[in-house]
Amino acid sequence: MIAEIEKLMRDDTAGDPISGIKWTRKTSEKISRQLRRVRIWVSASSVRRLLKKLDFHLHVNKKTICSTRSADRDRQFRRIQRACARFKRRGLPIISVDTKKREMIGRFRNPGAKWAKAATPVNDHDFRTDAVGVAISYGIYDPQANRGHLFVGTSHDTSEFAGDALALWWNHEGRDRYPDADRILILADCGGSNGNRVAAWKCGLQERLCDPFGLKATVAHYPQSSSCFRSWSSRRSFDWAASTPG
Numbered sequence: 001m002i003a004e005i006e007k008l009m010r011d012d013t014a015g016d017p018i019s020g021i022k023w024t025r026k027t028s029e030k031i032s033r034q035l036r037r038v039r040i041w042v043s044a045s046s047v048r049r050l051l052k053k054l055d056f057h058l059h060v061n062k063k064t065i066c067s068t069r070s071a072d073r074d075r076q077f078r079r080i081q082r083a084c085a086r087f088k089r090r091g092l093p094i095i096s097v098d099t100k101k102r103e104m105i106g107r108f109r110n111p112g113a114k115w116a117k118a119a120t121p122v123n124d125h126d127f128r129t130d131a132v133g134v135a136i137s138y139g140i141y142d143p144q145a146n147r148g149h150l151f152v153g154t155s156h157d158t159s160e161f162a163g164d165a166l167a168l169w170w171n172h173e174g175r176d177r178y179p180d181a182d183r184i185l186i187l188a189d190c191g192g193s194n195g196n197r198v199a200a201w202k203c204g205l206q207e208r209l210c211d212p213f214g215l216k217a218t219v220a221h222y223p224q225s226s227s228c229f230r231s232w233s234s235r236r237s238f239d240w241a242a243s244t245p246g
Helices: 002-008 028-037 044-053 073-089 159-177 199-213
Strands: 013-015 022-024 094-099 103-105 133-142 147-153 183-188 216-221 239-243
Touching: 028 044, 073 094, 073 183, 073 216, 094 159, 133 159, 147 159, 159 183, 159 199, 199 216
Parallel strands: 094 183, 147 239, 183 216
Antiparallel strands: 013 022, 094 133, 103 133, 133 147
């Protein structure tokens, strides 16, 4: 069977000659159908397991092309790294924040699958007018605890919403984990509701986080075109908790 798979994929295989990693343009479902034509009955899931034995790997698009690049990019990252080390030595909280992808609420098609006796009926097209609403998700990740929170709003991605999410996180989890903290380091993108030029974001931090809880906030913005969660992407997994601001 493995020999037949290698034969089928001979003209559709690419790879890296240095690392030895191989990948193919054919899907496991297509390979399964082609094997059935030669009277080899194997499911797509079994094909995936066999491909792993043959050292094939799944590949996805990788965001590596930056639209802009600052001359001080590396210097800025080094300053952020030093700030993180300083806060970590003192046992102070460090969080990374970002607004994640918006999702329309309704019977829309989403990737994924579940075990069920019948498929869930959804709309044939995803139109905004058919949505009950739009979910705005704001993520807060604590790299020292390797734990994240996702706050979901239903109106707009505003600086007030970001400030409320931070206040909720600190009130329900942050101050219990860092009871003696009087300072907090916030890592953020340059754009969106927590952008470096957004005055409402600074006011929201002061009014919703700093003043009520007696904290001094240091905000470190990543260079333009950098994802604020990228610095922690080497983590294999972490815990998520979801909340909805009232």
